[in-house]
Amino acid sequence: MTLSFSPGNSEISDFAESERFRLLVAGVIDYAIYMLSPEGIVCSWNAGAQRFKGYTAEEIIGKHFSQFYTPEDKAINFPAKALQTARDSGRFEDEGWRVRKDGSRFWASVVIDAIRDDDGNLLGFAKITRDITDRKKTAEQLHASEERFRLLVQGVTDYAIYMLSPEGIITNWNLGGKRIKGYDSEEVIGSHFSRFYSEEDRAKGLPMYALGQAASQGRFESEGWRVRKDGSRFWAHVVIDPIRNDMGELIGFAKVTRDTTERRNAELLLEKTQQALFQSQKLEAIGKLTGGIAHDFNNLLGVVMNGVGILRMENSSANTLKVLDSIERSVNRGSALTKQLLTFARQQTVKPERQDLNKIIVSFAAMLRRTNQDVEDIELGLKDSLPDVLIDPAQFESALLNLVINARDAMTEKSGKLQITTETVNLHEHEVNQLPAGTYVKVSTTDKGQGMTQEVIDRALEPFYTTKPVGKGTGLGLSQVYGFVHLSKGDLTIESVVGSGTTIAMYLPALAEKPESVDSKSFKFKKVLVVDDQVDVLDMAVGLFQSLGFEVLAANDGETALQILQDTPDIQVLFSDLVMPEMNGMELAQQAKLLNPSIKVVLASGYAEPALLAKNPHFNDFQFVSKPYRIQEVIEKLNKSA
Structure with missing residues (x-):
């Protein structure tokens, strides 16, 4: 059977095709697809249009499409403008609010295409509308979220948070960036972030290395100077952090910077403090050991010295006396060593006095120069108007001499001047080891010698540690200096560069201005009890207080003194020796406070404060003077006593 097609069949085919297309459009429910006349009259209506806008075909066909627009859009004749745009350019595309039959609004994506015949005559318009309200809400929520995030980032001041292009160009800037780095956004946006790096880091290529690591590793984190x-x-x-799009392509970097200078300084200070504490504890332990050895050694030397005396009396031959002289000289040298050990251990009895260090150094300079004839010169750089310090002048001279001798030995040749300088310094808390904040007098010796390694510096204060050849030193010089400054409530530092020289500085607490002499009539206290188990010392103390105009009672032991306090409740001052048999001065002072809480107590002793403090936990509850004491010292303590 042969089929043939005629024009009539072609028309039927076209009709069928048209009908299928009509049915296809009519069945679409996700889009409103309908036709408009050239004037904007609705000519067709599909299921999607009915679903979006709520009108049936019978309700809307023949009506003007402008009724889908909001009153605001109709007021500005927007529907006509849309058709005009489609007529002129062939197409109109827009998003905006549209109105349903029930008056509710939805956000629509609209496309209007002009329809023309083969001759170009306008037949009407094809209008496609889609309800994208959900998409708009999502976009608005995303935009709001992004805006909140942007405002959050912009408002952060503790962190510099900004974006970089893949090449490292700054694309935005927050308040933290301005606060930390000092730039306004206009000054940095568009410039390369390497501007924040030091010249040394830029020379090493660190900025681009950081971006490369972030891109390849997924993150870069570091600390350094900016x-x-x-x-x-x-x-x-x-x-x-690298930022990549959905395709995995690198589109830039997020950079967060925080100023951690204060934290770093605190960590460095903590580390320095811990090191200083460790060194102090180590030296304290060595000091206790050497102190005990020194006391025992002194007892042994005493036996030897007494034996020499006996032998000297029993033997008169020249040879024997010569041997005894040699033994005695060795004993004296051993005694000098034990004194240095006791000073290091802070168990040596000292006699602190108010002193002007410049005067001591000037008067001692000739001695120092004679001792150091191998040095080209000793140069003094003494600042005027130094405050006084409370020191034992003999101990200070010994410490200074040890420093100068060490400096001399470090300069193997006449390699320049040895400098001794003084100045007043104000220190912050723990700026120098464990010293409290305050004003100090700094005494420094500086040589141009061979210097010390850090290992040598760390051990330099240990007794018997020395880098000198055998027979050239005992290793006790710096130990004595260390003991002296700590007995004087100060500290020392060592700064040294191998091949360049060494500076050792002693820091001694500065005293306030000299107090004016106190008139005894200004004292409120008039009755004092003086206690000492040594009769001569007691008599001297009684005379001292009598010279100040006090009514004086005396006792030569603690029990008698306590009885006097019980019998004489109007005693205002207790001045007692600390070390006494039976009841000592500390026990007496505590009993006196129980009897009369307002009584003023001053204790005295010939032992050094550190040794006394170790044996008397309540030592600091009372004022203290070292024997022998002066009238002015007693007056100062009475004014401070509690």
Whole structure:
């Protein structure tokens, strides 16, 4: 059977095709697809249009499409403008609010295409509308979220948070960036982030290395110096994260910087303090050991010395006496060593006095020069108007002599001047080891010798540690200096560069201005009890207080003194020796406070304060003077006593 097609069959085919297309459009429910006349009258209506806009075909065909627009759009004749745009350019595309039959609004994506015949005559318009309200809400929520995040980032001041292009160009800037680095956004956006790095880091290529690591590893984190607008540096903690799009392509970097200078300084201070504490504890332990050895050694030397005396009386031959003289000289040298050990251990009895260090150094300079004839010169750099310090002058001279001798030995040749300088310094808490904040007199010796390694510096204060050849030193010089400054409530530092020289500085607490002499009539206290188990010392103390105009009672032991306190409740001052048999001065003072809480107590002893404090936990509850004491010292303690 042969089929043939005629024009009539072609028309039927076209009709069928048209009908299928009509049915296809009519069945679409996700899009409103309908036709408009050239004037905007609705000519067709599909299921999607009915679903979106709520009108049936019978309700809307023949009506003007402008009724889907909001009153605001109709007021500005927007529907006509849309048709005009489609007529002129062939197409109109827009998003905006549209109105349903029930008056509710939805956000629509609209496309209007002009339909023309083969001759170009306008037949009407094809209008496609889609309800994208949900998409708009999602976009608005995303935009709101992004805006909140942007405002959050912009408002952060503790962190510099900003974006970089893949090449490292700054694309935005927050308040933290301005606060930390000093730049306004206009000054940095568009410039390369390497401007914040130091010249040394830029020379090493560190900025681009950081971006490379972030891109390849997924993150870069480091700490280092960064530079502010004013040229100052700060210690920064930096994190750089790569930003990639959905395709995995690198589109930039997020960079977060925080100024951690204060934290770093605190960590360095803590580390320095811990090291100083460790060194102090180590030296304290060595001091206790050497102190005990020194006392025992002194007892042995005493036996030897007494034996020499006996032998000297029993033997008169020249040879024997010569041997005894040699033994005695060795004993004396051993005694000198034990004194240095006791000073290091802070168990040596000292006699602190108010002193002007400049005067001591000037008067001692000739002695120092004679001792150091191998040195080209000793140069003094003494600042005027130094405050006084409370020291034992003989101990200070010994400490200074030890420092100068060490400096001389460090300069193997006449390699320049040895400098001794003084100045007043104000220290912060723990700026120098464990010293409290305050004013100090700094005494420094500086040589141009061979210097010390850090290992030598760490051990330099240990007794018997020395780098000198055998027979050239005992290793006790710096130990004695250390003991002296600590007995004087100070400290010392060692700064040295191998091949360049060494500076050792003693820091001694400065005293306030000299108090004016106190008139005894200004004292409120008039009755004092003086206690000492040594009769001569007691008599001297009684005379001292009588010279100040006190009514004086005396006792030569603690039990008698306590009985006097019970019998004489109007005693205002207790001045007692600390070390006494039976009831000592500390026990007496505590009993006196129980009897009369307002009584003023001053204790005295010939032992050094550190040794007394170790044996008397309540030692600091009362004022203390070292024997022998002066009238002015007693007056000062009475004014401070509690």
